[in-house]
Amino acid sequence: MSALVEIQDVKKSFGSNEVLKGVSIAVEPHEVLVVIGASGSGKSTLLKCINFLETYDEGRIVFDGKLVGYKENDQGRDIAPESETREIRKNIGMVFQNFNLFPHKSVLENVIEGPVQVKGVTKSEAIEYADELLKKVGLADKRDARPSTLSGGQQQRAAIARSLAMRPKLMLFDEPTSALDPELVGEVLATIRGLAEEGMTMIIVTHEMAFARDVADRVIFMDDGIVAEEASPEEIFTNPKAQRTQDFLARVLNQRKVLP
Amino acid sequence: MGYEWQFSVLYQYWPIFVRGAITTLEITLLSALLALVIGLPAGVGKEARMWPIRCVCSVYIEVIRGTPALVQIVWIYYCLPIILGVQLSGKTTMIVALGLHAGAYVAEIFRAGIASVDKGQFAAAKSIGMGYWQSLRRIILPQAVKTMIPPFINEFATLLKLTTLGSAIAVYELLHESNNLIASIYRPLEVYTFLAVVFFMITYPFIYMSLRLERRLKRGE
Ligand SMILES: Nc1ncnc2c1ncn2[C@@H]1O[C@H](COP(=O)(O)OP(=O)(O)OP(=O)(O)O)[C@@H](O)[C@H]1O
Ligand SMILES: [Mg+2]
Numbered sequence: 001m002s003a004l005v006e007i008q009d010v011k012k013s014f015g016s017n018e019v020l021k022g023v024s025i026a027v028e029p030h031e032v033l034v035v036i037g038a039s040g041s042g043k044s045t046l047l048k049c050i051n052f053l054e055t056y057d058e059g060r061i062v063f064d065g066k067l068v069g070y071k072e073n074d075q076g077r078d079i080a081p082e083s084e085t086r087e088i089r090k091n092i093g094m095v096f097q098n099f100n101l102f103p104h105k106s107v108l109e110n111v112i113e114g115p116v117q118v119k120g121v122t123k124s125e126a127i128e129y130a131d132e133l134l135k136k137v138g139l140a141d142k143r144d145a146r147p148s149t150l151s152g153g154q155q156q157r158a159a160i161a162r163s164l165a166m167r168p169k170l171m172l173f174d175e176p177t178s179a180l181d182p183e184l185v186g187e188v189l190a191t192i193r194g195l196a197e198e199g200m201t202m203i204i205v206t207h208e209m210a211f212a213r214d215v216a217d218r219v220i221f222m223d224d225g226i227v228a229e230e231a232s233p234e235e236i237f238t239n240p241k242a243q244r245t246q247d248f249l250a251r252v253l254n255q256r257k258v259l260p
Numbered sequence: 261m262g263y264e265w266q267f268s269v270l271y272q273y274w275p276i277f278v279r280g281a282i283t284t285l286e287i288t289l290l291s292a293l294l295a296l297v298i299g300l301p302a303g304v305g306k307e308a309r310m311w312p313i314r315c316v317c318s319v320y321i322e323v324i325r326g327t328p329a330l331v332q333i334v335w336i337y338y339c340l341p342i343i344l345g346v347q348l349s350g351k352t353t354m355i356v357a358l359g360l361h362a363g364a365y366v367a368e369i370f371r372a373g374i375a376s377v378d379k380g381q382f383a384a385a386k387s388i389g390m391g392y393w394q395s396l397r398r399i400i401l402p403q404a405v406k407t408m409i410p411p412f413i414n415e416f417a418t419l420l421k422l423t424t425l426g427s428a429i430a431v432y433e434l435l436h437e438s439n440n441l442i443a444s445i446y447r448p449l450e451v452y453t454f455l456a457v458v459f460f461m462i463t464y465p466f467i468y469m470s471l472r473l474e475r476r477l478k479r480g481e
Contacts, residue, residue: 053383082391090389100384104402114388117398159384166388 003062004029004170004201005050010059012045019045020056021225027170030199034212034233037222038248043205046222047172050203051092052085063088064169090118093163093171097178099155101147107134107158108143114166126165133161137191153184157191164195171195173204189215209253213237221245267450273441277458280437284423285462287354287433292416294359299366304396306371317367324364330425333357337429350431354423362419369411373404406477413470417463434458 003026012020019042027033035043048054050061052069061068069085070077102110111133112126121129134140137157147155156176163171173192177185189211196202196215206212212219213233221229221236221244229242240246305317324332336357341347348356377400385395427436438455442448 048383051387053386086389086391089387092387094383094387096380096384098380100378100380102381102384102399102403113398114390117394118389162388 002065003027004031004064005203006060006062007046007050008060008062010046010049010056010061012042012049012054012056012058019225020049022059023222023225023227024059025220025227025230027201027203029169029201031201032196032215032217033203034216034219035203035205035222036207036209036212036219036248036252037228041222042225043222044174047094047174047203047205050170050172051089051094053094055079064091086118090114090166091169093160093166093168095156095159095163095171095173095176097175099147099152099159099179101155101159101162103147106144106146107139107150107161110147110158111162111165114162119166130161130165133164134158136194137161138187151184152180153187156180156188160188160191160195169201171200171202173202173206175205175207177206177208207252209237209249221248223248263449265450266447267454269445269447270450270454273445276437276441277434277454280432280434281458281462283351283426283431283437284420284433287351287358287423287426287431288416288420290355291358291362292419294355295362295366295415295419298359298363300370302363302367303370304374306367307374321364321367324361329358329361329422330428332361333425333429350426350429353429354426354431354433358419358422361422362415365415365418366412369408369415370404372411373408374400376407377403410470410474410477413466413473417466417470420463420466421459 005025005027007023007025010020010023011018023042023046025033035046037043045054049056050063050068055069066084066088067080068088069080071080071084101107102113105113108127108130111130112123115121115126115129116123131140131143134143137160139154139157139161142150142154142158147158150158156179160176176192177188180188185208189208192202192204193211193215204212204215216233219231219233219236220227221240221242223242223244229236229240229245231241235241236245237249240249302317302320305313306321308314308317333353336348337350337353374396381399381403382395385399390398423433424435426433427439430436434455438451442451445451
């Protein structure tokens with residue numbers, strides 16, 4: 001089986017701050033990869049490199065057989081034309097910590113924006129699928145509401161529906177529940193778990209360790225720009241090898257007891 | 261010594277003021293349109309990733325803001341023909357010069373408006389495959405427009421008043437019409453006072469609208 005995403009020795013600096021120091025990860029189709037790690041370890045940056053919201057300096061990211069963001073030539077490589085990067089992005093959904101719904105549009109308009117404006121799907125077709133998705137994430141009754149009138153959990157579920165509307169092959173989640181009140185975390189995690197059960201390929205950055213253990217096929221622990229440990233959820237949570245993983249888990253498991 | 265005001269003598273000359281006001285509004289509207297067309301790319305370009313674009317836009321904005329509008333007008337009127345061999349009519353000169361002039365200020369309004377929208381909105385728009393201009397048009401500008409409208413209206417009112425500079429190159433806008441009228445009826449006090457009133461009547465509604473909107477938006481936040 002060939003990987004859907006292949007990250008090969010990727011390096012990335014902001015000025016003199018090297019944030020990714022050679023990260024290699026492969027994600028198989030239908031796999032759920034959970035990324036954990038301390039604040040500032042480069043998790044968000046890594047996710048943004050995968051759909052080229054951030055450039056990367058060295059290494060390669062291959063999504064669905066295509067190099068992300070660059071065109072290679074004899075001299076090295078250049079930034080790929082925007083149209084090619086957009087083509088890749090159409091197939092990668094991204095869910096943000098702060099939802100980033102479009103506030104001037106209703107929930108339904110948020111969900112059909114991509115299909116209609118980017119993919120050129122007819123409006124009626126887009127609405128039909130949007131209604132299906134909104135039902136799936138439990139927001140059928142909110143389809144005409146403005147995002148600002150929704151709870152955080154509802155906003156995040158709407159954002160998930162917006163991503164799914166593009167029929168992506170891969171979903172990226174960057175701390176999807178970190179901005180939520182504890183009582184709203186469960187509904188969002190349940191939605192994500194539903195996607196996992198349907199076989200969606202996902203990379204999820206989260207601090208919800210119980211959820212990670214439950215939903216992940218594989219867990220990666222990032223520390224200071226490298227993958228410090230990579231293992232099955234059982235292994236990493238019961239028997240972490242690296243000292244840094246042990247320290248990190250001891251710290252977060254003590255202070256966070258939110259169960260999905 | 262008391263001056264005997266005689267506004268009634270102006271009454272018969274009202275067509276002159278109407279004619280002048282039409283020219284003034286025409287120059288204002290067309291140059292405002294030009295300013296919008298120039299301002300958006302210039303404002304966006306000032307933050308562009310490619311440095312030559314950034315450079316051109318910054319130089320344009322700073323040169324315009326650093327020189328008086330009157331100098332820009334006479335430069336286009338007198339220097340452009342010598343350099344390029346094209347002589348623009350007075351009115352066209354005014355439209356082009358004021359369009360370029362206001363464009364620099366409008367660029368700043370666009371830039372600030374776009375910057376006022378949460379960066380996450382761009383990220384979200386890009387993540388569903390939108391291009392830069394598409395995100396701007398569909399996602400960013402509709403949100404930025406709220407903050408941009410009051411300064412736009414202000415800029416429009418400024419533009420209206422700047423049209424009087426056209427008299428320097430003999431464009432028949434309000435001030436120039438007034439000067440001509442004075443030359444024939446020798447009533448400068450009445451004419452200039454009335455001119456001020458006319459300008460105030462045209463300009464103030466815009467200023468008032470901008471104030472109202474600004475207050476409403478503040479309350480809305
Ligand atoms: N746009 C940027 N410009 C400069 N530095 C940045 C930028 N984005 C991130 N960084 C830096 O890169 C490092 C890694 O950031 P990143 O957001 O990837 O970490 P993270 O693992 O997602 O952390 P958190 O758990 O807090 O979200 C941090 O030191 C951060 O300050
Ligand atoms: Mg992060």
